Structures are given as structure tokens and as C-alpha cells.
Amino acid sequence: MTTPPDPHLTEAQRQDAAERALASGDTAIQRHLERCESCAADVARLASLIAGARAPRADGEVPADLWPAIQDRIERSKVVALPDTGGSPAVRASRPLRTRRAVLWIGAAAALAFFVLLRLAGRVDLTSGRRTAPELAITSLVDSSHAYQEQARILFNRLSLERSLLRPGALAAIEHDLHIVDAAIAELDAAVATDPNNPVLRRLLASSYREKVDILKRIGNAE
Amino acid sequence: MRNGIAAARLLVAWLIVVLPGRGAIGQAAQQEPLLTARHMSANASVKVFNPAGAVRLVGWNRDSLEVHGRVSPRKRYYASGDSNGVKLGVEEAGTSESPAHGDITIRLPRLARVAVKTVNGDIDATDVAGWFYTIAGAVRLDGTASSIEVESMRGDVELRVAAPWLRARAGAGRVLLRGATPDVDVSTISGALEVAGSAIMRGQFTSVSGDIAFAGAPAAGAILDFSNHSGAVDFVWPRSVAGTFALSTVTGTIVNGFTALRPVSQAERSVKFSIGRGGADVTVRTFKGTIRVRPE
Numbered sequence: 001m002t003t004p005p006d007p008h009l010t011e012a013q014r015q016d017a018a019e020r021a022l023a024s025g026d027t028a029i030q031r032h033l034e035r036c037e038s039c040a041a042d043v044a045r046l047a048s049l050i051a052g053a054r055a056p057r058a059d060g061e062v063p064a065d066l067w068p069a070i071q072d073r074i075e076r077s078k079v080v081a082l083p084d085t086g087g088s089p090a091v092r093a094s095r096p097l098r099t100r101r102a103v104l105w106i107g108a109a110a111a112l113a114f115f116v117l118l119r120l121a122g123r124v125d126l127t128s129g130r131r132t133a134p135e136l137a138i139t140s141l142v143d144s145s146h147a148y149q150e151q152a153r154i155l156f157n158r159l160s161l162e163r164s165l166l167r168p169g170a171l172a173a174i175e176h177d178l179h180i181v182d183a184a185i186a187e188l189d190a191a192v193a194t195d196p197n198n199p200v201l202r203r204l205l206a207s208s209y210r211e212k213v214d215i216l217k218r219i220g221n222a223e
Numbered sequence: 224m225r226n227g228i229a230a231a232r233l234l235v236a237w238l239i240v241v242l243p244g245r246g247a248i249g250q251a252a253q254q255e256p257l258l259t260a261r262h263m264s265a266n267a268s269v270k271v272f273n274p275a276g277a278v279r280l281v282g283w284n285r286d287s288l289e290v291h292g293r294v295s296p297r298k299r300y301y302a303s304g305d306s307n308g309v310k311l312g313v314e315e316a317g318t319s320e321s322p323a324h325g326d327i328t329i330r331l332p333r334l335a336r337v338a339v340k341t342v343n344g345d346i347d348a349t350d351v352a353g354w355f356y357t358i359a360g361a362v363r364l365d366g367t368a369s370s371i372e373v374e375s376m377r378g379d380v381e382l383r384v385a386a387p388w389l390r391a392r393a394g395a396g397r398v399l400l401r402g403a404t405p406d407v408d409v410s411t412i413s414g415a416l417e418v419a420g421s422a423i424m425r426g427q428f429t430s431v432s433g434d435i436a437f438a439g440a441p442a443a444g445a446i447l448d449f450s451n452h453s454g455a456v457d458f459v460w461p462r463s464v465a466g467t468f469a470l471s472t473v474t475g476t477i478v479n480g481f482t483a484l485r486p487v488s489q490a491e492r493s494v495k496f497s498i499g500r501g502g503a504d505v506t507v508r509t510f511k512g513t514i515r516v517r518p519e
Contacts, residue, residue, distance in 0.1 A: 167342065170358045173376040177394045177412040184431050184452040188510060191473060200471045200493075200508050207429055207450045207508075211410060214392050218374055221340065221356050 009039045018046035145202065148209030155216030162219060174215060181212045255291040255328065259302040259311060263288040265332045269353075271339045272312035276325040278341055282333035282350030282366065292327030299323035334369070345378075352386070361396075371404075379414075397433075415454075423447065430454050434512075438519075440464045441503035449507040456507050457515045465499025470516070472509045480517030 009017065009032060017029045017039075033040045163171065188205040195201060263269075263286060271278055276294075294300040294313055302311035313325035326344075331337070337353035339346055341360045348355065350366035356374045364371060365383040373380050373391040380391055380398045388406035391398055397415045400407065403422040410416075410429035418428060421439045426447040428435055436457045441447055443465065449456050470477050471493040479494070507514050 167358065169342070170376060173358065173394055177376075180412055180431050184510070188452070191510070198473070200473060201510075204450060204452060204473070204508055204510050208431065208452060211412065211429065211431055214410065215394070215412070218376065218392070221374065 008036065009033075009043075014039065014043050014046060017043045018050055145206045145209055148206060148213050152209055152212045152216060155213060155219070159216060159219050166219065174219065177215045178212065181208055181215065184208045185212065255293060257289065257291055258294070258300055258327065259288065259290040259309075261288050261309070262286060262306050263309070263332055263335065264306050265334045267306060267332060267335045268308040269329065269331055269335055269337045270308070270310045270312075271327075271329065271337060273325055273327060273340075273344050274313060274315050274342045275322055276313065276327070276341075276344045277360070278339055278344060278346050279328040280337060280339065280346075280348040280351045281328070281330050282335070282348075282368075283330050284333055285330075286332060287330075288332075289330040290327055292325060294323065294325035294327070296323065300325060300327075336369075365402075441466055441505060443502055445503040445505075447503060447505045449505070451509045451512045453511050454509075455513045455515065456509055457517075459517055459519055461519045463499070465502030466505055467495070467497045467502070468505045468507070468516070469493075469495045470507045470514045472512065472514055474511045475509050475513050478513060478515045478517075480515065 009029060013029055017033060033043055159174070166174070185205065185208045188201060188208060192198070192201050192205055265286060267288075269288065271280075288309060290302065290311060299314045299316065300312075301314055302309060304310050311327075311329075313323050313327075316323045331351070333350050335351070337348070337351055337355075339348075339353065340356045342357070343359045344357070345360045346355050346357055346362045346364075348364045348366075350368065351364075352368035352370050354372045354374075355362050355364065357376070357378050359377045360375075361378045361381070362373050362375055363381045364373070366385070368384055368386045371382065371384055371386045371389040371391070373382070373389075373393075375392070375396050376394045377396055378393075379396040380393050382389065382391060382399065382404075383401040385403040387404070389400075389404045389408070391400070391409045393411045393414050393416075395413050396411070398409055398411055398417070400409060400416075400418045400420060404420075405422060405424040407418075407420065407423050407426045407428075409418070409427070411433045412431050414430070414433045416428060416430050416433055416435045418426075418435070418437045419439045420426060420437070421442055424442055424445050426445065427450075428437070428448070429450045431451070432453045433451075434454045434457065435449055435451055436459070437447075437449070438459045440461050440463065445466075473492065475492070477492065477494050481498075
């Protein structure tokens with residue numbers, strides 16, 4: 001019975017080794033490096049790259065020779081070495097199948113992880129197998145409020161930029177309407193803070209944000 | 224029988240008063256100087272901009288576009304394009320010139336789509352579909368159209384149209400909605416919103432501080448959603464109204480004018496009740512506005 005060949009280090013292990021080489025670490029990886037020229041050379045290259053990146057530069061510029069080495073490493077990592085099958089078409093045809101199987105396994109694992117996360121978050125009712133309606137409603141309303149809030153922020157920044165281009169009448173109207181909506185949003189925010197699970201409040205808040213977004217969207221037409 | 228006579232009298236009165244008036248408007252417009260006349264495809268696009276002055280649009284059953292009106296100074300009027308699309312209006316004057324003004328009437332194919340924008344001028348349209356935008360003018364639309372989209376910052380909006388769908392946004396102006404539009408999305412910021420919509424099947428009505436009033440029986444199977452922050456939501460329904468109504472307010476009050484009505488569930492500031500069989504599904508939410516329900 002022969003001893004199986006010592007496998008090469010993975011990319012993560014090589015990077016670890018390169019980091020540790022600088023900090024003079026001593027592990028099983030280090031012992032492998034002493035035996036394996038290929039890995040040792042690669043780790044040495046990595047250590048040199050890291051050292052180059054960390055070295056303080058008086059002029060504050062990145063050294064010109066740093067990027068080609070990094071790029072080369074990224075490109076090499078994209079190439080996957082396949083086992084030699086002697087060019088048999090039958091074996092070639094089976095590769096996509098294996099890939100598909102791997103994808104299916106990964107997909108199943110991801111779905112399981114997602115389900116576990118949802119379960120931990122208490123959003124899945126296992127007895128019915130579905131998310132409960134009120135929770136779903138509140139969650140989606142929170143999401144819609146946040147979406148409107150983000151959109152309103154972007155549009156408000158645009159208003160700040162385009163304020164000088166607006167007709168005075170239009171600007172006054174927009175500011176008047178925004179003042180009313182912002183006052184309503186402030187009241188609703190305070191109410192939501194004291195009663196966060198009230199779906200009526202959540203819907204009213206989402207509705208007010210929608211109004212704000214609508215006002216801000218009219219800016220483009222008011223120029 | 225008495226009802227039939229009354230209806231006939233109303234029809235005669237309408238024929239005597241309204242039709243000649245409409246004809247007069249049409250004649251008056253045609254007596255105005257002709258600004259543009261050209262062939263247009265049935266489903267052409269027409270873009271109109273008039274910063275100061277009124278725009279009137281009339282959809283007609285001809286394959287042509289006619290623009291009448293008075294623009295001062297005349298050189299500020301422009302119109303360009305082809306049979307599939309025309310851009311016309313009044314150019315704004317430079318800062319050193321006196322402001323341009325133009326009142327224009329546009330006749331265009333009934334299936335054409337418009338994009339109309341004014342600053343202070345009113346927009347009137349009959350049988351015309353498209354987008355209507357004004358900062359301070361009033362918008363009045365009637366007739367039939369394939370779709371209507373209205374935005375007004377301060378002006379009033381009056382919609383008496385039959386269209387498959389309609390969307391209107393107003394700021395401080397009042398919105399009045401009549402007509403036969405099954406799909407409606409209307410909102411105001413502080414302006415009042417008045418709806419008489421027995422033909423509405425899907426409706427979303429929103430205001431921040433303006434009062435919302437809905438009169439008439441909601442259609443059977445309709446889904447109507449009302450939302451108001453501090454304004455009131457007022458319903459006047461016939462006694463024959465049917466549907467499920469869910470009314471909720473956070474700090475406001477709910478006033479029930481139907482004395483015979485017994486809610487199926489009632490919590491603090493939340494009432495749900497059903498009247499009749501089937502009917503509409505109506506949801507109302509306010510933060511501090513009063514919700515009133517009363518019979519006609």
C-alpha cells in the first residue's frame with residue numbers, strides 16, 4: 001500500500017502561509033512548504049507581493065510593478081486544471097453533468113441555510129410552512145418604507161443641486177409640499193417608535209414617503 | 224313616469240344650454256388666427272409647452288392637426304415635426320424681453336397622445352389622452368381617453384373622463400373626480416379630494432392633510448383604498464350600499480352615521496363591518512383625521 005501523494009496547498013492556505021512567513025509562523029503548512037518546491041515558490045511570490053503592498057512609499061504612490069503580479073495571480077486563479085481523461089468524448093460529456101450536480105448540491109445547501117436563517121429570525125411558521133400574513137405584511141411594509149426613504153434621499157440631493165434652475169413658483173410649491181409631508185413623516189416616525197408593530201402606522205408611513213418621492217420626482221418637470 | 228319626464232327635461236335643457244356653448248367655443252377657436260395646420264397620423268404624439276397662457280385641446284375624428292390662437296409676440300410661437308409627432312408651443316422670452324403670452328387651441332386626432340406643460344396657464348382637454356402638467360394653472364379634462372396622467376403643483380384638477388386608467392397628483396389644489404374610470408390612483412398633499420366613483424374598480428386615494436370625500440355607492444367587487452394623515456375621510460353612501468369596510472385611525476375618531484350598522488369587529492379606533500351581500504372592499508386609514516360614514 002502506497003502513501004497517497006501530499007496534496008498541494010490551497011489558495012487560502014498559501015495566502016495564510018505568506019502572511020505567516022512574514023510573522024515567522026511554524027505549522028504543518030510550513031512543513032509542507034519545506035517538501036514542496038512549487039508551493040514554496042508560490043508562497044514566496046505572495047509574500048513578496050504582500051511585502052511590496054505594505055511597504056511605506058515616500059511619494060504615496062502604488063509601485064508600478066505591483067499590479068501586473070496581482071493581475072496575473074487573479075487570472076491564473078480563474079483557470080481550473082481538469083484531470084487528464086485522454087480526450088475521451090464520453091468523459092467530456094459527463095463533465096457538465098457533474099457540474100450540474102455540484103450546482104444542485106450548492107443550491108440545496110443555500111436553500112437549507114436560507115430556511116434555517118428564516119427559522120432563526122422567527123419568520124417561518126413551521127406548522128403551516130408559510131410566513132404568517134401579518135408578519136409578512138409588516139416586513140414588506142418596512143421594506144417599502146425603506147425603499148421610498150432611500151429614493152427620497154437621492155431625489156432630495158437632486159433638488160439641492162437643481163434648486164437654482166427651478167422657477168420660483170415651482171420651488172415655493174415644492175418646499176411647501178415637502179414641509180407638510182416631512183411634518184407628517186416626523187409624527188409617524190415618532191408613533192412607529194412607540195408602536196413598531198402597528199400595521200396601520202407602517203402603511204401610513206410608507207404612503208407618506210411615497211408622497212414625498214412623488215413631489216421630488218416633479219422637480220425635473222418644474223425646470 | 225315622473226322620473227322619465229324629469230330626465231327628458233334635463234336632456235332638453237342640456238341640449239339647449241351646453242351644446243350651443245360647445246359650438247361657440249369651437250367657432251371662437253376657429254375665428255382665432257390659424258397658427259399651424261398639417262396632416263397627422265391617428266396615433267401621433269403631440270408635445271405642447273406654454274409658459275404663460277391657456278391651452279385647449281380637442282380630439283377629433285380627422286387625420287389632421289390644427290392650431291389656432293394668439294401669441295404675443297407672434298415670433299415666440301413654434302411648431303415642428305412630422306405626421307407622427309409634433310412639438311409646438313410658446314417659447315419663453317429672454318430676461319431682457321417682455322414675457323411671451325399665448326392662448327392656443329389645438330385640434331388633433333382623437334387617438335393621438337399629448338404631453339402638455341404649462342406654468343400658469345389652464346389646460347382644458349376633451350377626448351384627449353396623455354400627460355398634463357402645470358405648476359399653477361387649472362386642469363380640466365372630459366370626454367373619453369385611453370389613459371390620463373395629471374400633475375399639478377398648485378392648480379385645481381377637474382376630471383370628468385372615461386378612461387381605462389387615470390393617475391393624478393396634486394399639491395395644494397383641489398381634485399374633483401367624476402366619470403367612468405375603472406382604475407384610479409389619485410393623491411393630493413393639502414388639497415381636497417372629491418370623488419364620485421361608482422364605476423371605479425381599483426382605486427387608491429391619498430392625501431397628507433387635505434380632506435377626502437367619496438360620494439356614491441362603490442361598485443360591486445371594487446377594491447378601494449383611502450389613506451390620509453391629518454385630513455378627514457368622509458363617505459356619503461346610499462342606504463343600499465354593499466361591501467366590507469375596514470376603517471382605522473391612530474389618534475383620530477370614527478363617526479358612524481348608519482344607526483342600524485353593527486360592526487363585525489371593533490377595537491379602539493378600528494371598525495370593520497359588512498353591509499349587504501358581496502359589494503366592495505373598502506379600506507380607510509388615517510393618522511389623526513376623522514373618518515365619517517353617513518347615509519345619503
